[in-house]
Amino acid sequence: MDDMIQTKAAGKTGRQHNPEATQRNIIDVAMTEFARNGLSGARIDEIAEKTKTSKRMIYYYFGDKEGLYLHCLEEAYRVVRSGEGKLSLDHVEPVEALRQLVEFTFDHHASHEDFIRMVMIENIHHGEYLKKSKTIRELNRTAIANLEDVYNRGVAAGAFRSGVQPIDLHWHISALCFFNISNRSAFSSIFDVDVGSDTAQAVRRQQVVDMIMRFLSV
Amino acid sequence: MDDMIQTKAAGKTGRQHNPEATQRNIIDVAMTEFARNGLSGARIDEIAEKTKTSKRMIYYYFGDKEGLYLHCLEEAYRVVRSGEGKLSLDHVEPVEALRQLVEFTFDHHASHEDFIRMVMIENIHHGEYLKKSKTIRELNRTAIANLEDVYNRGVAAGAFRSGVQPIDLHWHISALCFFNISNRSAFSSIFDVDVGSDTAQAVRRQQVVDMIMRFLSV
Amino acid sequence: MDDMIQTKAAGKTGRQHNPEATQRNIIDVAMTEFARNGLSGARIDEIAEKTKTSKRMIYYYFGDKEGLYLHCLEEAYRVVRSGEGKLSLDHVEPVEALRQLVEFTFDHHASHEDFIRMVMIENIHHGEYLKKSKTIRELNRTAIANLEDVYNRGVAAGAFRSGVQPIDLHWHISALCFFNISNRSAFSSIFDVDVGSDTAQAVRRQQVVDMIMRFLSV
Amino acid sequence: MDDMIQTKAAGKTGRQHNPEATQRNIIDVAMTEFARNGLSGARIDEIAEKTKTSKRMIYYYFGDKEGLYLHCLEEAYRVVRSGEGKLSLDHVEPVEALRQLVEFTFDHHASHEDFIRMVMIENIHHGEYLKKSKTIRELNRTAIANLEDVYNRGVAAGAFRSGVQPIDLHWHISALCFFNISNRSAFSSIFDVDVGSDTAQAVRRQQVVDMIMRFLSV
DNA sequence: TATGAATGAGGCTTCATTCAT
DNA sequence: AATGAATGAAGCCTCATTCAT
Numbered sequence: 001m002d003d004m005i006q007t008k009a010a011g012k013t014g015r016q017h018n019p020e021a022t023q024r025n026i027i028d029v030a031m032t033e034f035a036r037n038g039l040s041g042a043r044i045d046e047i048a049e050k051t052k053t054s055k056r057m058i059y060y061y062f063g064d065k066e067g068l069y070l071h072c073l074e075e076a077y078r079v080v081r082s083g084e085g086k087l088s089l090d091h092v093e094p095v096e097a098l099r100q101l102v103e104f105t106f107d108h109h110a111s112h113e114d115f116i117r118m119v120m121i122e123n124i125h126h127g128e129y130l131k132k133s134k135t136i137r138e139l140n141r142t143a144i145a146n147l148e149d150v151y152n153r154g155v156a157a158g159a160f161r162s163g164v165q166p167i168d169l170h171w172h173i174s175a176l177c178f179f180n181i182s183n184r185s186a187f188s189s190i191f192d193v194d195v196g197s198d199t200a201q202a203v204r205r206q207q208v209v210d211m212i213m214r215f216l217s218v
Numbered sequence: 219m220d221d222m223i224q225t226k227a228a229g230k231t232g233r234q235h236n237p238e239a240t241q242r243n244i245i246d247v248a249m250t251e252f253a254r255n256g257l258s259g260a261r262i263d264e265i266a267e268k269t270k271t272s273k274r275m276i277y278y279y280f281g282d283k284e285g286l287y288l289h290c291l292e293e294a295y296r297v298v299r300s301g302e303g304k305l306s307l308d309h310v311e312p313v314e315a316l317r318q319l320v321e322f323t324f325d326h327h328a329s330h331e332d333f334i335r336m337v338m339i340e341n342i343h344h345g346e347y348l349k350k351s352k353t354i355r356e357l358n359r360t361a362i363a364n365l366e367d368v369y370n371r372g373v374a375a376g377a378f379r380s381g382v383q384p385i386d387l388h389w390h391i392s393a394l395c396f397f398n399i400s401n402r403s404a405f406s407s408i409f410d411v412d413v414g415s416d417t418a419q420a421v422r423r424q425q426v427v428d429m430i431m432r433f434l435s436v
Numbered sequence: 437m438d439d440m441i442q443t444k445a446a447g448k449t450g451r452q453h454n455p456e457a458t459q460r461n462i463i464d465v466a467m468t469e470f471a472r473n474g475l476s477g478a479r480i481d482e483i484a485e486k487t488k489t490s491k492r493m494i495y496y497y498f499g500d501k502e503g504l505y506l507h508c509l510e511e512a513y514r515v516v517r518s519g520e521g522k523l524s525l526d527h528v529e530p531v532e533a534l535r536q537l538v539e540f541t542f543d544h545h546a547s548h549e550d551f552i553r554m555v556m557i558e559n560i561h562h563g564e565y566l567k568k569s570k571t572i573r574e575l576n577r578t579a580i581a582n583l584e585d586v587y588n589r590g591v592a593a594g595a596f597r598s599g600v601q602p603i604d605l606h607w608h609i610s611a612l613c614f615f616n617i618s619n620r621s622a623f624s625s626i627f628d629v630d631v632g633s634d635t636a637q638a639v640r641r642q643q644v645v646d647m648i649m650r651f652l653s654v
Numbered sequence: 655m656d657d658m659i660q661t662k663a664a665g666k667t668g669r670q671h672n673p674e675a676t677q678r679n680i681i682d683v684a685m686t687e688f689a690r691n692g693l694s695g696a697r698i699d700e701i702a703e704k705t706k707t708s709k710r711m712i713y714y715y716f717g718d719k720e721g722l723y724l725h726c727l728e729e730a731y732r733v734v735r736s737g738e739g740k741l742s743l744d745h746v747e748p749v750e751a752l753r754q755l756v757e758f759t760f761d762h763h764a765s766h767e768d769f770i771r772m773v774m775i776e777n778i779h780h781g782e783y784l785k786k787s788k789t790i791r792e793l794n795r796t797a798i799a800n801l802e803d804v805y806n807r808g809v810a811a812g813a814f815r816s817g818v819q820p821i822d823l824h825w826h827i828s829a830l831c832f833f834n835i836s837n838r839s840a841f842s843s844i845f846d847v848d849v850g851s852d853t854a855q856a857v858r859r860q861q862v863v864d865m866i867m868r869f870l871s872v
Numbered sequence: 873t874a875t876g877a878a879t880g881a882g883g884c885t886t887c888a889t890t891c892a893t
Numbered sequence: 894a895a896t897g898a899a900t901g902a903a904g905c906c907t908c909a910t911t912c913a914t
Binding site: 453454455458489490491492493 | 878880
């Protein structure tokens, strides 16, 4: 309740006395900027300007640019992984479950472009900030559990071939869904086709599901 | 006579009057720096220092930082596409040809990490520099021809199912081979596994080939 | 109290937190440099060095070299026009008033060489910065009012011939007073005479007044 | 005759073997650039590019940028003074002669804007290059002779008042005719009027003549 | 908690000029 | 007489960060 009042009071008035809201606002803005421009490309000044607060607060809460970036990275993973957690496949039969999982992953990536771009940027930086974050590693520890369960049930039911490591399976699904977003610009620029249109995406989605299903079929 | 030779070779020290060598040297160095640090992350000063020539010559030949970057990007595509051109599959039967093509692509990407990173960086920049380059679009115009031929022959022979667009097939092969390099760091950081080891790569390679073959099987 | 004054004045050493003083100091220094060397001839580094503050602050307050130049130009006009405002001729009879006005203009130009030089520089730049400045156009809007009043009163009194546009009259006065400063160097260099000596200036001043009076006499 | 052949051969073909033509071409281009952009504003590279020859030749013939500028300055004076020499007033009666001389000066300045701008630039540089040029001083030595003759004849005929120094008279005529071109941009920018229109110029011309005539009338 | 002023280091780029052929 | 390649010095500007209040 106290919480509600706080939240309400923090709304539109100039001076924020709600640290969490301030931090969240900073992270939101910074995420967009980092995702758009990369770590070295993003400008603290520009981030501060688009914020409801001032530059000083960024340093107050996050120490420096890298600290802010790391927090954005963590937030990106938190949002995405928490979204994934909502997918419940426990009572769905394996083949159908896998299809749903792949479709979900495809859609989920497509609707979280900022996350994709943050990961791209991390890859440019050789994953050095990911390595620093215990938070992120913990977030991912359970990410494969779902998939592993579905796969094992499918193998037991004779629907999937055995011998595939869940992490490899995860890898392939990721590759197809991630690349779909990450390399869209370059692909479009080079081949002069719009790979992002609704119909093109529908075809791609079907193919990706198809590919994974065939990959596991006996 | 010694003199003549010296003169022709332009000497080993002092002023070099070999524009092509100078430009190539600059591009080589710059490519490494851009691939490592991105467009905004790379430093002209550092590039110049690692060069056999001076900072001034970078501007003399390439105008500005973006001009240099664009030339590197073009060079990266030129090298990779010219490497691909050496793969001759005309007289190989379709199934075997496709396997070779996928394996080649997998290996080629793995051995051209700088190219992969340049494309990643371009994607961060929304492909805006690729769009500017007529050269690159021309280089890619024929990139799919090989694949299309193999696929069509396979369909004709009853070895592949019909109805797949060559560009989509290219897309999937690219996704799997590209992601293998581009997302290695993040994957390793997150799951604490070494996805780059020889054995891991051998497995992955086999799986990628397998996946594409199954995707096309009737 | 001494302390209070000190605090208010922000102290003499270390970080000054007196934005107006900082800006004024920069403008003062920059004006001198621009007036002496022109827009492209002036050096930001040199301006900064002669300032109590740093090069960075120039950019903080004025954006870039052109912004600084524009502010100097505006300041030059502000100073000169405000000086002119102090000349009150309302209760002086027209002929005497005109003489005073011309003499004042002659002296005022002579004592504001930096202003003259800034206008010369602007003319070299085709007046493009003047065009940009709303401030300056507003400052000049009332510059002719005084003159117009005197002239009209003189015509009404039968002391001046009618049919001369105030702006043309202003033009001629300006020409004679402006040229006196602006072209002194070239004139001296060419004819090897010192046109700036006190006696030479006294003669010139008398002639200029004479010329304008005769120009308007019936 | 040899000369004629040379001249003819030097025409449009790439390689010029006509030093004088090359130098003239350089001076023509440089004059325009200096007049437009000032000494520090003009770019040797740009001048060279607009030339039929190369940058090296500029240094070959003129030593350095300042040398080139000085030659342009001298050329500007040479052209203008030689134009003035064509005005012959020996057999015209003094009042009419003075009118013609003023009108000619007014028109001559108006049609030699580059000259005006070169003088403006020199004034910005405190006439230091003019001082260096013996050529220019010699060119000007006779510039006042014409005027002096007319004035003296007028005084002798009782048409002009006595007591005016020819150099002062020259000064006033110059002021009015020079300012008409030199300060046109600033005047237009400030007062938002087109002082360069044909009708405006006709009025101004008449007024300038009028002013000088009245100044000398008994 | 919050802010505008201030900073030093370093970034990109341009200039007039010279060299080797 | 002519040229393209090369250069060092110096120019303008931007960055992440900190201070004083």
